[in-house]
Amino acid sequence: MPAIRRTATRFLSLALAASLAMPMTLAAQQPAHADAGFQRWVQSFKATAAKNGISGRTFDRAFRNVRDIDPEVLEKATYQPEFTAPVWDYFDNRINEHSVGVGRQMARQWKPWLDRIEKAYGVDRNILLAIWSMESNYGEILKNDKVMRNVVRSLATLAYADKRRAKFGRDQLIAALKILESGDIDESHLSGSWAGAMGHTQFIPSSYLAYAQDADGNGKRDIWNSVPDALATAANLLRKNGWQSGQTWGYEVTLPEGRKFPGGSISLGKWDELGVTRANGKPFPRGNQNAELKLPDGRGGPAFLMTKNFFVIKRYNNADKYALAVGLLADQIAGYGPTVKDWNRPFTRLSFEETQELQKRLTMNGYYDGKIDGKIGESSRAAIRAFQERRGLEADGHPSKEVLTTLRGR
Known part of the structure; x- marks a missing residue:
């Protein structure tokens, strides 16, 4: 907004x-x-x-x-x-x-x-x-x-x-x-x-x-x-x-182990010299373009070098997660794949259809009365926790493949 x-x-x-x-x-x-x-x-x-x-x-x-x-x-x-x-x-x-x-x-x-x-x-x-x-x-x-x-x-x-x-x-x-x-x-x-x-x-x-x-x-x-x-x-x-026409919002990158990095914005060429490379193995197309390192999920998750357009997106909504989500979704709509490195998710992720199935099965078993929309909000997490507690499982509320498999077995 x-x-x-x-x-x-x-x-x-x-x-x-x-x-x-x-x-x-x-x-x-x-x-x-x-x-x-x-x-x-x-x-x-x-x-x-x-x-x-x-x-x-x-x-x-x-x-x-x-x-x-x-x-x-x-x-x-x-x-x-x-x-x-x-x-x-x-x-x-x-x-x-x-x-x-x-x-x-x-x-x-x-x-x-x-x-x-x-x-x-x-x-x-x-x-x-x-x-x-x-x-x-x-x-x-x-x-x-x-x-x-x-x-x-x-x-x-x-x-x-x-x-x-x-x-x-x-x-x-x-x-x-x-x-x-x-x-x-x-x-x-x-x-x-x-x-x-x-x-x-x-x-x-x-x-x-x-x-x-x-x-x-x-x-x-x-x-x-x-x-x-x-x-x-x-x-x-x-x-x-x-907005800089014809340019990207940023790049997913791979970080060398055990190295600290400067804060702020420096050129992509300098990042390359520091051992920060594109996750897909391709070279940076504009070595003189400045970018800032962002680690939304810590050193163990995907890393990104953000260029000017990322910060322009933030003028729409001043949150890093929002701007990154816009960039990643735009790339996938354009036909590119997901991030090379996945988020630090402590469970096996469900597909969108499987998430809807999870909500439907929770509804059928009396745990959930919300919308079957494939989106996990607080009401869905509460329903998952209630089901996990009833079955003697760890009540973490995660929409996991393990929870769906258990529900299918009922």
Whole structure:
């Protein structure tokens, strides 16, 4: 989810003047059961919106059906533990036969548009497909009403009720109202995640304002319904943040035993002199290109030299694991194989179909009631642990071949 911040300020005296000038205020139009404190805040925020170029008509339309805060938004904002699961867990859920296969299918389906976008922005199509997969599962999450919610309500909830994210909520709410003011989308279709990430490529409102593109030429920058607009918008973000056309994001490498390496970025030629070589045995194509060493799974796991484009991907989501997953998934969609060295996984990995079978068998045995999606989240791990405990096995929660074999034997 890309992020750019904007600053929004309050003008309470103007809010009072606006409320006195209107014969029927927004708060007065709301039913008696609406949150009165929240409605007062909404009415006061109307002046801030006006100061930022939002018409009263747009504001009233945006809040027409927003009667109270969204408690689920506050739950998700409060419960956001750092990702502490092993690194292989992150990559297994995002890079698998399904995500690669669908990516290749989408590459064929959208080839004419990808040709145009790649030519116009200079960004590798496979990177765009990988971002689409990572952000919305190629648009599938947009069909999930449990995930998608009213962006105005979500951001107003953060602005009004979440002290840590109040400024973010206010800034993004103003940006969302500017989107409505522009006419690119109407309020009934302005949907997104709990934090306001929107569309196929999950842009927060301020990032949308900075990068949104009308690739299909219909006069709307519609990242919700137009795949070309969404992919072009992602490409525009990468290009404007320094994407180097025709170059890779990085290389998997092999490290010589017992040697320490400098931090920071040095040339690939220098890395080669230090004994760091490509894992596939090929030479580095640009010896003068700088790169930084990353060991996401320690010295025992795959090692990578990251070039400029890796750090450009991080402008989309400022996490090493995210950028690496995009790069690795893009490579596999393009037809390259997985990493030469596997992650330090303490069990035998299941295929995507086997993972779905594992979930189905756990469901059949009463341990799991979640979605059969081939992705191992906390509910799947809890179900595996419960099954392992019942069978007297080590309750590690790993989606292993051993657990599936045991389930098949029941």
